[in-house]
Amino acid sequence: MGYNKRSNFLTVVVVLTNPSQVILRNSNLFENQNVLVINYEDDRLPKDLLEHANKVTALALDFHHHLQMESETSQELSLFFSHCLPNEELFDTAIIYYPKAKALAAYLINLAGQHLKPGGQLVVVGENKSGIRSLVKQIPSYFDKPFKRDNARHCLLYICELIDQAPKIRLDDWVSQYQLETPQGEITVCNLVGVFSEKRLDEGTKLLLSNLPKMKGRILDFGCGAGVITAALLKEQPKLQIECVDINAMALASCELTLKANNFIATTYPSDGLDQTQDKFDGIISNPPFHDGLKSTSEIAKKFVSDSVIKLRRGGVWHIVANRHLAYSDTIEANFGQVNVIAENNKYKIYSNKFNKQTR
Numbered sequence: 044m045g046y047n048k049r050s051n052f053l054t055v056v057v058v059l060t061n062p063s064q065v066i067l068r069n070s071n072l073f074e075n076q077n078v079l080v081i082n083y084e085d086d087r088l089p090k091d092l093l094e095h096a097n098k099v100t101a102l103a104l105d106f107h108h109h110l111q112m113e114s115e116t117s118q119e120l121s122l123f124f125s126h127c128l129p130n131e132e133l134f135d136t137a138i139i140y141y142p143k144a145k146a147l148a149a150y151l152i153n154l155a156g157q158h159l160k161p162g163g164q165l166v167v168v169g170e171n172k173s174g175i176r177s178l179v180k181q182i183p184s185y186f187d188k189p190f191k192r193d194n195a196r197h198c199l200l201y202i203c204e205l206i207d208q209a210p211k212i213r214l215d216d217w218v219s220q221y222q223l224e225t226p227q228g229e230i231t232v233c234n235l236v237g238v239f240s241e242k243r244l245d246e247g248t249k250l251l252l253s254n255l256p257k258m259k260g261r262i263l264d265f266g267c268g269a270g271v272i273t274a275a276l277l278k279e280q281p282k283l284q285i286e287c288v289d290i291n292a293m294a295l296a297s298c299e300l301t302l303k304a305n306n307f308i309a310t311t312y313p314s315d316g317l318d319q320t321q322d323k324f325d326g327i328i329s330n331p332p333f334h335d336g337l338k339s340t341s342e343i344a345k346k347f348v349s350d351s352v353i354k355l356r357r358g359g360v361w362h363i364v365a366n367r368h369l370a371y372s373d374t375i376e377a378n379f380g381q382v383n384v385i386a387e388n389n390k391y392k393i394y395s396n397k398f399n400k401q402t403r
């Protein structure tokens with residue numbers, strides 16, 4: 044299943060993911076309905092659903108998925124990138140793409156329940172390997188027992204009905220908040236469900252915090268997650284103007300909570316890679332992502348390094364931690380002219396380079 048999209052002279056075939064194909068196999072569930080789609084994937088299922096549903100509202104937690112669909116906004120199709128909807132609209136049906144993190148699934152189920160009319164229908168779809176089978180045990184008592192409606196394309200699709208009022212979501216109930224002793228001093232970390240290093244500091248980030256550089260001016264924290272790196276930087280160097288970007292809505296919301304809990308000020312916004320950042324920076328700091336669905340790790344690393352040199356001012360600092368098995372060195376050498384490893388342990392390396400135009 045798929046469709047053709049004309050882009051200049053090329054015809055690009057955009058294929059629906061397996062869970063989306065299973066949703067469309069069951070399209071009679073959505074005939075003439077007002078449908079909410081939560082956590083949709085890298086395809087255009089929300090638009091395709093309009094062949095059956097009267098109106099579709101789609102909430103992306105991944106900014107890349109949102110960008111794919113954004114231009115399709117219409118009276119019948121509302122699109123949002125966030126951890127929640129900006130209004131209290133109620134729907135006939137809510138569809139959830141079951142996420143990898145079970146705790147995030149619980150949050151999304153609560154969110155769906157909050158936005159369903161009494162007796163509204165919840166549809167949950169996911170690959171077998173996503174852990175969707177645990178839905179039956181996980182579903183809260185305000186829904187009736189989920190019924191396995193379809194089993195195809197390595198996916199399961201369950202449906203159930205809202206039988207009681209779902210509790211209103213309070214973000215505080217979905218946050219792990221902990222105090223963290225860092226070389227820069229104590230900080231508070233607020234981590235929403237499903238966000239990187241939810242319960243404790245990542246080992247790579249730990250090595251980075253033990254080797255933070257002195258920075259100045261405008262700094263980018265790329266893939267900020269819950270904002271641990273920014274918080275540690277601001278604890279020691281409060282004058283920095285830091286921009287925190289991430290592709291994940293739950294991460295950005297966590298980062299905002301972390302900033303607030305520490306009384307720090309920084310700007311947060313979504314970006315897919317460095318694409319949505321503006322102008323140049325005096326420094327880029329990161330524990331960069333090392334996997335992204337179908338893309339290989341080396342592709343992501345290469346793109347991050349080559350985009351970084353475009354975004355750095357002359358003399359700008361590029362300071363990252365990476366798993367030592369990732370092939371960063373050649374790409375760093377090609378873009379920065381040399382590779383500086385300033386610290387390492389048996390799992391991670393800290394690469395720290397300055398950007399000088401003539402070395403590119």
Ligand SMILES: C[S@@+](CC[C@H](N)C(=O)[O-])C[C@H]1O[C@@H](n2cnc3c(N)ncnc32)[C@H](O)[C@@H]1O
Nearest residue numbers: 239248266267268289290291315316330331332
């Ligand atoms: C290894 S985690 C680091 C999180 C945080 N900085 C820390 O050290 O705890 C990488 C982060 O990059 C984000 N990310 C993944 N792909 C991205 C992309 N294409 N653009 C921006 N951020 C991305 C993930 O959501 C995740 O929060």
